[in-house]
Amino acid sequence: xxxxxxxIALIAVGASLLVLAIIIAILINxxxxxxxxxxxxxxxxxxxxxKSGMSFPQxxxxxxxxxxxxxxxxxxxxxxxxxxxxxxxxxNYTLRDDMTPKEVLDALLAGVKDITIDxxxxxxxxxxxVFALVxxxxxxxxxxxxxxxxxxxxxxxxxxxxxxxxxxxxxxxYNFRVPEKPQQVLERMIDKHREVWADVAARxxxxxxxxxxxxxxxDLDVLTLASIVEKEAVVxxxxxxxxxxxxxxxTDDSFKPKHRLQTDPTIRYGCEVPLTKSAACLAWDxxxxxxxxxxxxxxxxxxxxxxxxxxxxxxxxxxxSAMEGAADPDGSDYFYFVAKPGGSKEHAFAKTYxxxxxNVDRYLGKGG
Numbered sequence: 001x002x003x004x005x006x007x008i009a010l011i012a013v014g015a016s017l018l019v020l021a022i023i024i025a026i027l028i029n030x031x032x033x034x035x036x037x038x039x040x041x042x043x044x045x046x047x048x049x050x051k052s053g054m055s056f057p058q059x060x061x062x063x064x065x066x067x068x069x070x071x072x073x074x075x076x077x078x079x080x081x082x083x084x085x086x087x088x089x090x091x092n093y094t095l096r097d098d099m100t101p102k103e104v105l106d107a108l109l110a111g112v113k114d115i116t117i118d119x120x121x122x123x124x125x126x127x128x129x130v131f132a133l134v135x136x137x138x139x140x141x142x143x144x145x146x147x148x149x150x151x152x153x154x155x156x157x158x159x160x161x162x163x164x165x166x167x168x169x170x171x172x173x174y175n176f177r178v179p180e181k182p183q184q185v186l187e188r189m190i191d192k193h194r195e196v197w198a199d200v201a202a203r204x205x206x207x208x209x210x211x212x213x214x215x216x217x218x219d220l221d222v223l224t225l226a227s228i229v230e231k232e233a234v235v236x237x238x239x240x241x242x243x244x245x246x247x248x249x250x251t252d253d254s255f256k257p258k259h260r261l262q263t264d265p266t267i268r269y270g271c272e273v274p275l276t277k278s279a280a281c282l283a284w285d286x287x288x289x290x291x292x293x294x295x296x297x298x299x300x301x302x303x304x305x306x307x308x309x310x311x312x313x314x315x316x317x318x319x320x321s322a323m324e325g326a327a328d329p330d331g332s333d334y335f336y337f338v339a340k341p342g343g344s345k346e347h348a349f350a351k352t353y354x355x356x357x358x359n360v361d362r363y364l365g366k367g368g
Contacts, residue, residue, distance in 0.1 A: 034074055034101060041067070041097030048093045050108065056085040059108070068095050068104055075101055084109055092179075115178045121189070123171040123319035124230040126273050130169050130189075130317060139176040140185050148182045150275070158190055166273070167223045167314025168193045193317075197223075200323045207328030215250065220313065226326035227314035231265035232337075234345035239325030241349065244332050250309065255335050261304035261311075267294055269315035270302025338363055 048066050050059055056079060060072035069075050078101055079085045091112030095104060119137045121130055127149055131142035148154055149165040160168060165186060170193035176185060197219070201208055211217060225243060233239045249255045249262070267290055271281035278299035284291070297303050302311040318326075336356035337347040340363050348363060350356035 034071070035078055035105075036100050036102060038098055038100050039069060041099075043096055043098045046095050046097055048095055050088060050090045050093060052090040054090070056088065059088060063095075063104065066095075067097050068099065069101060075105070078102075079105055116175050117178050118173055118175050120173045121169065121171045121317070123322065124316045125171070126269060126316050127164060127166045127169055128273055134176070134185060137176070138178050139180050140182045144182045145185060148186060154183075154186075158187070160190075161218070161220050162313040164273075164313070165190065167220075167227050167317055169317040170196055171317055171319045196320050197323060200320060200327055204324060204328040211247070211327065211329065215247070221310055222326050223318070223323070224310050224314045226318040226322045227316040228261065228263055228265065228311075229325050230316050230318035230322035232263060233322070233325070233347075236321040238347060239321050240328065240330040241325075241332055241334065242337060242347070243325040244329035245334050245337055245349070247329050248333065248335055252335070257305075259308040260306075261309075263304050264290055266302045266304045266311045266315050267297070267300060270300040270311070273315075274302070 046066050046068055048062065048068060050062070054062070056076055057072070060069070060075045060079075063069045063075065064072040076085070082105065084105060088108040089111030093107060093112055095107060099107075117137050117139065119134060119139060121133060125133075128142070128146065131145040131149070134140055134145060135142040150163065155162070155165070158165075158168075169186070169189040172189075172192055174188055174192075176188075201219075208222065211222065215221070225246060228246065229239050229243045233242045246261050246263070250259050271277060271284050271294065272286060278297050280293040280297040281300055284294050294300070295303075295305055298306045301307065302315065304311060332349070334349040334351055336350040336353065336359075338350075338356065338359050340346050340348055348359040350359055
């Protein structure tokens with residue numbers, strides 16, 4: 001090779017190296033600038049869900065698809081440089097379309113601050129009414145809660161013998177995340193029920209044992225009685241007495257019809273909550289009073305006018321005082337009660353049907 005050719009080759013190599021150095025310098029400069037380069041946008045907010053278990057490439061692609069970033073590979077390399085690819089927290093993020101990659105990654109590493117809300121569950125609601133309140137608060141969908149509440153595996157896992165969680169959703173004020181998983185919602189209420197029931201059973205051990213031995217009842221049977229007491233009694237001081245009224249009806253053969261509770265709330269429950277409903281229940285308008293078709297409906301297993309004993313399960317979710325009343329009735333010998341007018345929320349109790357009719361005439365008027 002001549003000296004001239006060698007110089008030309010040397011110049012070409014040098015030029016190539018210079019170009020390569022310039023390109024590398026530009027790329028390094030762009031890489032260094034990338035974290036602070038603001039994504040072109042108008043500042044609008046974008047909802048992005050980062051699901052648990054997503055890989056970082058999936059996360060980067062999701063952010064690009066949503067219009068939060070425009071270089072998912074660069075974003076991934078930037079996260080790798082920061083050692084942050086395995087530190088992103090799952091959650092529902094609210095990001096902007098004009099954020100820098102650094103701002104986006106910082107947000108994903110910081111995680112979503114939990115939004116919580118207090119949800120007050122009153123005593124005596126059935127599970128569908130409870131689920132409606134939870135959905136109204138934005139915590140979880142009522143349909144999802146109901147599906148899980150009737151799920152056999154879920155019930156078995158939590159030692160619930162009935163066909164739903166009815167009776168086990170303890171009425172209290174709960175602080176829930178928004179949103180929250182249905183399983184977490186139900187388990188919070190069930191755990192609270194277990195805690196309160198254990199305390200009630202310990203405090204009223206003697207009365208509870210006496211009741212169970214006499215009627216051969218299980219805890220679920222006592223809870224079913226408590227759920228009925230909760231629907232019938234308003235004043236806490238009367239709950240033990242009303243529980244005793246129902247026990248008397250079930251155990252004293254002098255009460256006619258024999259061994260029947262004869263309480264309207266059980267009929268209403270059978271027409272509102274079970275998946276399978278009788279023809280009379282399907283024809284009934286929930287906002288209306290009960291008619292003869294419902295009162296004499298033998299196809300409604302919750303009809304305590306037509307069927308002896310307790311209904312198939314709880315008809316509401318009782319609070320502590322109703323549980324205490326059912327666990328330890330007061331031992332009185334009443335068979336009847338009628339609500340007093342005037343907003344007192346108290347009842348007049350009677351031992352005989354004749355006395356009860358007088359109370360009905362007195363407080364509700366003739367023919368009441």
